[in-house]
Amino acid sequence: MALRIYMFLLAWIFFTSTLSMGLLFFYMNPESNLQIAFSLLALAVFLSWMSSGAFFIFFFKKIYYRWEAYIDAMHRSVRQSSLIVFAILACIGLYAYDIFHFRLVALIWATVICFEVMLQTLD
Numbered sequence: 374m375a376l377r378i379y380m381f382l383l384a385w386i387f388f389t390s391t392l393s394m395g396l397l398f399f400y401m402n403p404e405s406n407l408q409i410a411f412s413l414l415a416l417a418v419f420l421s422w423m424s425s426g427a428f429f430i431f432f433f434k435k436i437y438y439r440w441e442a443y444i445d446a447m448h449r450s451v452r453q454s455s456l457i458v459f460a461i462l463a464c465i466g467l468y469a470y471d472i473f474h475f476r477l478v479a480l481i482w483a484t485v486i487c488f489e490v491m492l493q494t495l496d
Contacts, residue, residue, distance in 0.1 A: 376444050383424045383451070390420035415466075419458055426454035449496070453489060460485045 394417035403410035430450040435442040463481050467473045 376447060379444060379447055380428075383427055386420055387424035387428075390417045390424070393417045394421055415462060419455075419462060422458045422461070423451070423455045426458060427451045430454055445496075449493075452492065456485045456489055 394414065397410070397414050397417055401410050401413070427447070427450045430453055431442065431447050434446045434450060438446070460481050464473070464478050467477060467481075
């Protein structure tokens with residue numbers, strides 16, 4: 374898959390998930406079913422933040438590699454962005470359920486970092 378198509382798909386995911394996030398926030402009634410509303414909103418936030426984070430991480434990798442980053446760097450950027458957004462949303466979920474504790478948050482981030490290190494050794 375060409376890099377331009379990959380970036381176009383990520384941009385498309387960003388715009389559609391941001392639009393759905395806005396529509397869910399303003400037009401969905403969470404009182405009818407709270408878990409479905411939060412699940413759909415969390416999915417839209419995950420996709421939106423993941424795609425925008427992948428763009429930022431890939432841009433920083435392009436700067437670091439002196440504009441010689443290829444599609445493998447984009448794969449890694451999407452993976453790293455999705456892991457970061459997963460950890461952020463897990464921390465937000467812990468805060469929403471009033472079980473936000475420093476050790477639990479540190480465990481989440483340590484797990485994400487160890488998982489990324491493990492995947493980097495497999496590449």
